[in-house]
Amino acid sequence: MNPLSQFVVALLVLFPLQVAAYSNGKVEASCVTMVPNHPYPIQNSSAPYTLTASNTTYQSGDKITVTLTNTTEEYPIEGFMIQVRQQNSNTPLGSFTVSGSEVQTLTCTTAASAVSHTSDLAKSIVQVTWIAPKENISDIYLRATVVRNGSIFWTNLVGPKLTYVGSGGSHLTVR
Numbered sequence: 001m002n003p004l005s006q007f008v009v010a011l012l013v014l015f016p017l018q019v020a021a022y023s024n025g026k027v028e029a030s031c032v033t034m035v036p037n038h039p040y041p042i043q044n045s046s047a048p049y050t051l052t053a054s055n056t057t058y059q060s061g062d063k064i065t066v067t068l069t070n071t072t073e074e075y076p077i078e079g080f081m082i083q084v085r086q087q088n089s090n091t092p093l094g095s096f097t098v099s100g101s102e103v104q105t106l107t108c109t110t111a112a113s114a115v116s117h118t119s120d121l122a123k124s125i126v127q128v129t130w131i132a133p134k135e136n137i138s139d140i141y142l143r144a145t146v147v148r149n150g151s152i153f154w155t156n157l158v159g160p161k162l163t164y165v166g167s168g169g170s171h172l173t174v175r
């Protein structure tokens with residue numbers, strides 16, 4: 001075989017394996033970049049998805065419901081990764097809890113600091129709980145990557161800013 005046909009055969013053999021490997025959402029390899037390891041360019045258009053929070057202020061350890069939804073029928077959610085980050089930082093903050101079989105937590109730097117899909121079934125809504133950190137961290141935002149299918153994905157979906165408003169009254173220690 002000449003090198004070109006070897007390359008084509010290698011692609012045909014490797015590509016389905018790669019897609020299969022990532023459809024289970026074990027995408028820790030993308031923790032830092034939040035870019036799926038797919039051999040296609042990132043979409044530059046505004047993502048046809050919304051990322052919202054049940055509360056945009058937090059106190060130490062608050063639980064905030066985070067919702068990712070599609071906005072058009074043509075672009076359901078097949079894969080995703082959600083984190084909370086400071087602007088211009090790669091470090092995920094806080095932690096997530098999940099319920100149901102369609103979402104899992106991932107260890108990115110710290111335990112459960114990201115969530116992802118468990119299969120590539122088309123979804124219209126993903127809902128998870130984010131547990132806020134104990135400290136005042138400024139300029140933190142919800143961030144998501146959403147995969148429409150193997151070749152079409154957005155990595156730049158920015159949700160609301162989450163603002164620290166104090167440590168709250170429920171964490172008093174008795175001395």
Ligand SMILES: *[C@@H]1O[C@H](CO)[C@@H](O)[C@H](O)[C@H]1NC(C)=O
Nearest residue numbers: 040041042043044045152153
């Ligand atoms: C998005 O922009 C980058 C940089 O210009 C480009 O390489 C890439 O092909 C673009 N993506 C799409 C889907 O056109």
Ligand SMILES: *[C@@H]1O[C@H](CO)[C@@H](O)[C@H](O)[C@H]1NC(C)=O
Nearest residue numbers: 054055056057058059062165
């Ligand atoms: C939003 O969070 C603040 C603390 O930051 C809390 O006092 C308030 O009750 C929360 N609101 C809702 C609707 O959960």
Ligand SMILES: *[C@@H]1O[C@H](CO)[C@@H](O)[C@H](O)[C@H]1NC(C)=O
Nearest residue numbers: 070071072073076122123124
């Ligand atoms: C989201 O995608 C699902 C599955 O394709 C579709 O049924 C639903 O209508 C979409 N949501 C919107 C708002 O278009």
Ligand SMILES: *[C@@H]1O[C@H](CO)[C@@H](O)[C@H](O)[C@H]1NC(C)=O
Nearest residue numbers: 074075076148149150151152
């Ligand atoms: C990916 O989704 C787009 C938009 O819905 C569609 O046009 C395209 O055919 C799909 N590609 C694959 C490989 O399924």
Ligand SMILES: *[C@@H]1O[C@H](CO)[C@@H](O)[C@H](O)[C@H]1NC(C)=O
Nearest residue numbers: 136137138139164165166167
């Ligand atoms: C949190 O930090 C920011 C930036 O340092 C500051 O402006 C803000 O007042 C702080 N908030 C609280 C509740 O301490």
